[in-house]
Amino acid sequence: xxPRSRTILIVIVGIFLLLVxxxxxxxxxxxxxxxxxxxSQQAQVSKTSIVVMARDMSLGDxxxxxxxxxxxxxxxxxxxxxxxxxxxxxxxILKADVVQGEMLLxxxxxxxxxxxxDLSFILADDHVMMAFPATDQMSKENVIxxxxxxxxxxxxxxxxKQVPGVTESTTTTNQEPVMRVFTVDTFxxxxxxxxxxxxxxxxxxxxxxxxxxxxGNTTATSRTxxxxxxxxxxxxxxxxxxxxxxxxxxxxxxxxxxxxxxxVQYDLTPVTEEYIIELYGLEILP
Numbered sequence: 001x002x003p004r005s006r007t008i009l010i011v012i013v014g015i016f017l018l019l020v021x022x023x024x025x026x027x028x029x030x031x032x033x034x035x036x037x038x039x040s041q042q043a044q045v046s047k048t049s050i051v052v053m054a055r056d057m058s059l060g061d062x063x064x065x066x067x068x069x070x071x072x073x074x075x076x077x078x079x080x081x082x083x084x085x086x087x088x089x090x091x092x093i094l095k096a097d098v099v100q101g102e103m104l105l106x107x108x109x110x111x112x113x114x115x116x117x118d119l120s121f122i123l124a125d126d127h128v129m130m131a132f133p134a135t136d137q138m139s140k141e142n143v144i145x146x147x148x149x150x151x152x153x154x155x156x157x158x159x160x161k162q163v164p165g166v167t168e169s170t171t172t173t174n175q176e177p178v179m180r181v182f183t184v185d186t187f188x189x190x191x192x193x194x195x196x197x198x199x200x201x202x203x204x205x206x207x208x209x210x211x212x213x214x215x216g217n218t219t220a221t222s223r224t225x226x227x228x229x230x231x232x233x234x235x236x237x238x239x240x241x242x243x244x245x246x247x248x249x250x251x252x253x254x255x256x257x258x259x260x261x262x263x264v265q266y267d268l269t270p271v272t273e274e275y276i277i278e279l280y281g282l283e284i285l286p
Contacts, residue, residue, distance in 0.1 A: 037117050046075045051083040051104045064090050068104060068222075081106040130240045131196065133247075134228040136254045142228060148192045149258040151266075155183040156251035183271040186246065187239060189258065193233040 030136050049070045057067060058123055083104050092109040138144055157179045235243070246253075271273065277283050 043283045047072045048078060049084060051086055051089060053098045053100050053102045053104060056097075056099050057094055059094055059156070059233065061093065061094050062111065063092050065090055079103065079105060083109075092271055124234075126236060127234045128232050128237050128240050129193065130235055130243065131230045132233050132243065133230050133253075138255045138257065139228045139231075144192060144195075144228070144255060144257060145194055146192055147260075149260055150190050150192060150255045151185045151258065151263060152190060153182065153254045153256065153259075154186045154246050154251040155248055156249055157181055179274065183272075185266065185268045186242065187235075187264060188231055188264070193234050194229050195228055196232065197228045205262050226247070 012210065049072050051068050051070045054067055055071045057063070065086070068089060070086060083106055089104060089109050092111055094108060095110050096108050098104065134140075134144075144150060159177045160178050160180050233240075
């Protein structure tokens with residue numbers, strides 16, 4: 001190849017490489033500018049703090065201080081009913097299952113202290129809520145609390161027909177009904193959904209000092225106590241109907257407290273007069 005042709009080829013290759021370099025530099029500058037603009041836009045995005053779950057929780061659980069945290073998110077992704085302060089949800093009850101990191105919304109929590117206790121949300125479709133009077137000794141001692149698992153015992157009278165023995169009376173077709181006393185375990189493993197409390201203000205006299213004549217002075221002070229008025233129980237309609245019948249026939253109820261982890265279904269025998277006589281051998285007494 002002639003020197004002149006070689007020089008021209010070198011010049012052409014140089015110009016081509018120069019154009020490639022300029023194009024690459026232009027693209028690099030464009031990319032850097034785009035990244036800077038994106039970072040600038042992200043820095044300008046408005047953010048706000050919202051309440052999110054710190055752990056998984058289930059429907060009916062009460063929210064404590066360590067269960068929720070604040071997290072900053074862009075304003076445009078925040079739902080209308082998002083909660084922005086943790087202290088507004090402490091002590092409230094969840095209306096749905098939630099998972100860690102999920103935004104906590106106002107319609108997902110209920111206030112357990114309002115007038116209707118806002119407890120219908122924890123009912124399954126096949127259950128009803130029943131208020132049951134707290135008249136037994138365990139209730140008077142304020143032993144049973146919300147969430148406890150209990151068994152309900154009942155003693156009641158029921159009209160039954162006497163079964164005749166193998167005597168001449170077996171020919172009698174119409175037997176006179178008699179009232180019999182039964183003690184039974186009506187229901188087992190019942191969870192106490194909530195308590196209805198009566199607030200009682202009591203006044204009592206306390207010594208205020210001694211006057212110059214030596215007589216003691218007293219002042220009246222008030223003391224507030226609470227008593228359990230009734231329990232709210234989530235039951236199937238049939239179970240609620242059974243309890244209503246037993247209440248209407250003036251049954252005497254007693255609650256017994258179970259371990260919170262107890263899952264045993266006890267096989268109990270109803271107690272009658274004959275059961276007690278046979279158990280203690282009372283028929284052989286003189």
